[in-house]
Amino acid sequence: MVLSTMYPKYSVRKGGKTVIMEQKLLKRISHLLLDTARCVGCGICVDACPKEAISLGMVGASIRGAASGEAPISVDPAVCSYCGVCTILCPFDALLVEVDGEPSLPILEQEGFPEYDFTAEISEEKCVRCTSCHEACPHDAIVRDVPVYEGEVEGGVQRQTALNGDVTFQVDTEKCTICGICGTLCPALTVARDPFYPGTMTPTG
Incomplete structure (x- = not known):
């Protein structure tokens, strides 16, 4: 699914059990990868996202092997800033940010490490x-x-x-x-x- 034909370009695609959100700029391509086999739909990323780009999926989607095939969470690739906050806080290592094909955590470079009480x-x-x-x-x-x-x-x-x-x-x-x-x-x-x-x-x- 391609959401735009002009830069920046946004898209969402699936590769096996991985959902890939993409932001394509002229000189930079960012990905947020969701491993649906690891994600349990706990909602930490939903609370943490500073852009409110993440929402919980359908009820029951967090059950691994759900017949619906729905992911436990949904990410809007056009709203996501690909900062890496969700990657840092996910307790199940279900999320990964890549910039130009390399794992990256821009939030550490820009603003510091987030913590929960x-x-x-x-x-x-x-x-x-x-x-x-x-x-x-x-x-x-x-x-x-x-x-x-x-x-x-x-x-x-x-x-x-x-x-x-x-x-x-x-x-x-x-x-x-x-x-x-x-x-x-x-x-x-x-x-x-x-x-x-x-x-x-x-x-x-």
């Missing part, structure tokens, strides 16, 4: 003492201390006793990528990310 909380009333959040975390960032119920092993704790016990829930902030999968899976978990705008960027290095 986040909180992860668990409701003791809603938690049923399972380990789904720990098992679902793609980076093993959640630590749970859940007693084994009786019947599962010899000497296991009675279910009611376990349900009335304190909840142990810890997040390793060095491993956590703020993808929010745990919060999406479990109603007892709340993962909050501060909205990202150019004015809230935190330069490092």
Whole structure:
């Protein structure tokens, strides 16, 4: 699909499981590559994009192998600035910016490295003492201390006793990528990310 016949030119095409957004200038060609096999539709890039060029795709598109064939996110190649903020923040390495065929992060050269502030909380009333959040975390960032119920092993704790016990829930902030999968899976978990705008960027290095 070609969106313009004059410079700059914009286009979107698919190559296997990769969606390629292109901006073609007279002396510069920029690409944003989306690996649909890696993308889970967590929405971090949507929040982070300073141009609001990214939107979430159809419901269910993040399910790998979805029959619809839709990508979990959609990027407007004419609005995208190809700055690389989404590439830096994507916890699944699903996005890549290329300039003239070479990987590039223009945002690092121009404005600094963006960071997120986040909180992860668990409701003791809603938690049923399972380990789904720990098992679902793609980076093993959640630590749970859940007693084994009786019947599962010899000497296991009675279910009611376990349900009335304190909840142990810890997040390793060095491993956590703020993808929010745990919060999406479990109603007892709340993962909050501060909205990202150019004015809230935190330069490092």
